[in-house]
Amino acid sequence: MSGLGWFLLILALCSAIAGCGRSTGINWSSPSRDLEKSYLLNDIPFFPQVESQCGPAALAMALVWSGVPVSPDDLASEVFTPSRKGSLQSAMIGAARRHDRIAYGLSEPEALIDEVAAGNPVIVLQNLGLSWYQVWHYAVVIGLDLAKGNVILHSGTTPHKEISLTVFERTWARSDYWGLLVLPPHRLPANAKEKEYLLAVSHLERLGRWDIAADGYTTALSRWPDSLPAAVGLGVCLYRRGDLAAAEAHFRDATVKFPHEGVVYNNLAQVLIDRGNKAEARQAVLTAIEIGGPLKADYERTLEEIQNR
Numbered sequence: 001m002s003g004l005g006w007f008l009l010i011l012a013l014c015s016a017i018a019g020c021g022r023s024t025g026i027n028w029s030s031p032s033r034d035l036e037k038s039y040l041l042n043d044i045p046f047f048p049q050v051e052s053q054c055g056p057a058a059l060a061m062a063l064v065w066s067g068v069p070v071s072p073d074d075l076a077s078e079v080f081t082p083s084r085k086g087s088l089q090s091a092m093i094g095a096a097r098r099h100d101r102i103a104y105g106l107s108e109p110e111a112l113i114d115e116v117a118a119g120n121p122v123i124v125l126q127n128l129g130l131s132w133y134q135v136w137h138y139a140v141v142i143g144l145d146l147a148k149g150n151v152i153l154h155s156g157t158t159p160h161k162e163i164s165l166t167v168f169e170r171t172w173a174r175s176d177y178w179g180l181l182v183l184p185p186h187r188l189p190a191n192a193k194e195k196e197y198l199l200a201v202s203h204l205e206r207l208g209r210w211d212i213a214a215d216g217y218t219t220a221l222s223r224w225p226d227s228l229p230a231a232v233g234l235g236v237c238l239y240r241r242g243d244l245a246a247a248e249a250h251f252r253d254a255t256v257k258f259p260h261e262g263v264v265y266n267n268l269a270q271v272l273i274d275r276g277n278k279a280e281a282r283q284a285v286l287t288a289i290e291i292g293g294p295l296k297a298d299y300e301r302t303l304e305e306i307q308n309r
Helices: 004-016 054-066 072-079 089-098 111-117 165-173 194-206 210-223 228-240 244-257 262-274 278-291 296-307
Strands: 038-040 102-105 122-127 136-145 150-155 158-164 179-183
Touching: 054 072, 054 089, 054 122, 054 136, 054 179, 072 089, 089 102, 089 179, 102 194, 111 122, 111 136, 111 179, 122 165, 136 158, 150 165, 158 165, 194 210, 194 228, 210 228, 228 244, 228 262, 244 262, 262 278, 262 296, 278 296
Parallel strands: none
Antiparallel strands: 038 136, 102 179, 122 136, 122 179, 136 150, 150 158
């Protein structure tokens, strides 16, 4: 099955759903839901961030918490760039994906409160220097004490380091509030947004991590049961990992749930032809062509492939 239909569908979803604007500051006294004033995650491992280990150590803390047994030394070659004497955000995200984890960025800074309250550590990028002398630093937020006005971090060589909300916000703002969740595929962010989460899972699909991506799409469907992209993504992963019977059953169910979406009939047709059911495959893709839409040309190519079998 071509990944083209799914990829175009994700792009269409991204265009259709408006993005969230960044906040210019954090209202620490008003989290998005009724929460307690103090949280401390006691199950987050600590690795001291020695020289050249800032990014690898922060990522190792999040990965080990998520169930991946790694050390900073294991990650150094993946994320540390010697010429920059540090780790790029893109390298941190890429390494998390290579270790079969959902790399999910915070959509807004105030989401930090809800994530920590839900038990999710957050990697943050701070500038501990000045505007004219930048000292970039990764830390892991493991707690909040809103009553005292402190953030609790695994940072540098100090576990459970407490700094004031004011200082933390100032140093974090210099990275445009960059924050990263590193989650196993069965765990949703507390403030998960459908578009952002599906994009995060789709990157694992593109890496060929079919089992992990399938779990991610299944998790998405538990939150958004009417999500067409999640349903299509799950079916594609089942197909790609060679479970044709499960893929057929899934896409058959999808045609019932999404009777006016040609992509599910097209993908069902691809599974059916691969299972030797040419007549039913042809009927399924003809239904997709009749429904039409922006992917009609792709459906017509599927019909041509079926007729040439």
